[in-house]
Amino acid sequence: MSVADLGHVRTGHIHPPPDTFVKKYVFSLDHKVIGVQYFITSGLFFVLAGLLAELMRAQLTGPNNHVLSVATYNEAFSVHGSAMVWLVTIPVLTGAFGNLIMPLQIGARDVAFPWLNMVSFWMFPPAGILLFGSFLFGAPQAGWTEYPPISLQMPFGTSMWCMAIFLIGVSSTITGINFLVTIVKMRAPGMTWTRMPLFVWATGVTAFLSFIATANLSAALAGLFIERTFGVPFYDPAKGGSPVLWQHVFWFYSHPAVYIMILPAFGIVSEVLPTFCRRPIFGYKAIAYSSVSIGLLSFMVWAHHMFTSGLQHWEQFAFMALTMLIAIPTGIKIFSWLATMWGAKIHLCSPLLFVLGFLSTFTFGGITGVLLASVPVDIHEHATYFVVAHLHYVLFGGSMFGIFAGLYYWWPKMTGRLLDERLAKLHFWLMFISFNATFLPMHWIGLHGMPRRVATYDPIYASTNLFVSISAFVLGLSFLIFAYNALRSAKQGEVAGPNPWGGRTLEWMISSPAPYYNFDEIPIVLSGPYDYGKPLPYANIKPELATVPTH
């Protein structure tokens, strides 16, 4: 039966199949193609931003190296941070996974506004070009946070940084609106809120954060840009402005952004665990509602980044207490995941390995986060390598391990082919060990007082830094295994079939890769998705696709 003959009212989002190459692969309206476009673009930016990190580590192999000049070193860490946050982690977790998986999981044929989705993607590559192109005009040197007054004194590259991040901010706002409307309005019949897969919960909360917080970032960036370009005084203390004001408006966005970068990874973990433990997720509602409470709390903690910026004591105390509150919903998630694994017959496949990596490193980063939330500790550790170690444990150990868990998990759905498990495991162990070898020692040199964002250091830290740099090079190389595995899978990967892992969410109930309209008939959802041991909770699904896993 063709989709057009269904006679069902839910045909509103059907756009005609593309007839030209450009419509199919370039200006595509299909959420699955757009998802892959995000993956490829972010992947390229990931390589560039990763190379910048390796250059920084090359400079830091010895205390007085001259691999990079001091100014170039500043540019490298500023662009590395900005690119990893805005061009890699956020677009992959929202644009890529959200587009590729969320509409499939709610049983929709596309997102609510396919055309806006395309526009939103096409703001992203120009943003990346502006950001990396800023090297030609004197790249920003004040770190990814671009605090004034330094950011007001730098050459044109910093204005390009403003434009790039503004563009990516608008794109992310549009995507957020699009996704939240899709989730609220387009779930398959019978999919009540508490029958939604947990990745959809996470994507929904992230979408909400995206269009609220990111709008505020756009305003802050517009202010910085017009101050730099027209001399309009907002942040310059010499003209009556306030540099601390920038910190307020910037962190009012950027703390929610931390959760934009971690909530979808939480969602991925919540999908992978039940599949490979073959049992219902423990505490479904607790996990779902803790995502919501993390999202709301994230708006009330921004000033914990500013404990050394001259806040009042009562403000410091309030932000410390609110920040520590976030450990409660996060802890609820961690314990629910552990309880899901407790006593289960665990299938130790590559996605689950990355989830286990996520759980150990993210929990560690979460604990150093609670330490840093405490005002007296933070005043001591502020702007040292301890902070660098903490943020890489949550953003690399958390988000990046989550991203790879999701990539290994949904690769068969995306491409229709399997990745090689042995190479995947090799990738995991190399990445996990070299990650910890890179970032764990940074805690120690940070506690000793080595400042971050400086191109040189006291010779007493030399041996640790050399060890860190060598580990960082190995960490960089570990991604080559993934690249090789991906290329190999395209050429000679085993055909995956609709449901290689035995998942029970809706994306596994259709062929791989998903057909153009996703679902011939919109499925009807009868209960929640994780009830292993019970019959599948769907009607209108072809029975031959819903059978047991092959792998």
Place this chain on the structure above:
Amino acid sequence: MASHAATADDALYTEVAGQRLLGFLFFLISDCVIFGSFIFVYLYIRNASPVWPPAGVERPGLYLAAVNSIVLFGSGATMHYAMEAIRRANVRRFTAFTVATIILGCMFLSGQAYEYTHLHDTWAGSTFGASFFTLTGMHGFHVFIGVIFLITVLVQTLRGTYTPMRHFGLTAATLYWHFVDVIWVALFFLFYVY
């Protein structure tokens, strides 16, 4: 069966319009955040400054702004009556009220242009000017977009695009216009009264 087909079609329109309405509301919320962010900036700088307005800066006069506010709020009322008219399929009444709204919007913009050209302070001149021109300028730009929006839906209505049942474009335009009104309440209070 024509009548049956029309029903399914109506249901589809309602569903799509519902999605667009929610999306448009989310857009307005994020727009509110942008204004809110700049209002926070204004209040922060004002609070940190020992004297306000900063020395040598003259605040814009209340009377012109008050007249302009009445013009803008009046346009909110005419917009409301225009929507009432389209619900009763009275296109002529709708046209009259929409044209009135557009004229009032243009009057507001002219008033703002007059105010801008007669102020001594400039955008880059002081911290007051920075926030004043940024916020009222953003608002004026929104009014300008709103006028274009209204002209577009008026032309569409005269061509018969909208019916009493199907007028999402008109709903969006009305919401947008009222939103711009509400933002002005905050700006008027902040810059002319407070």
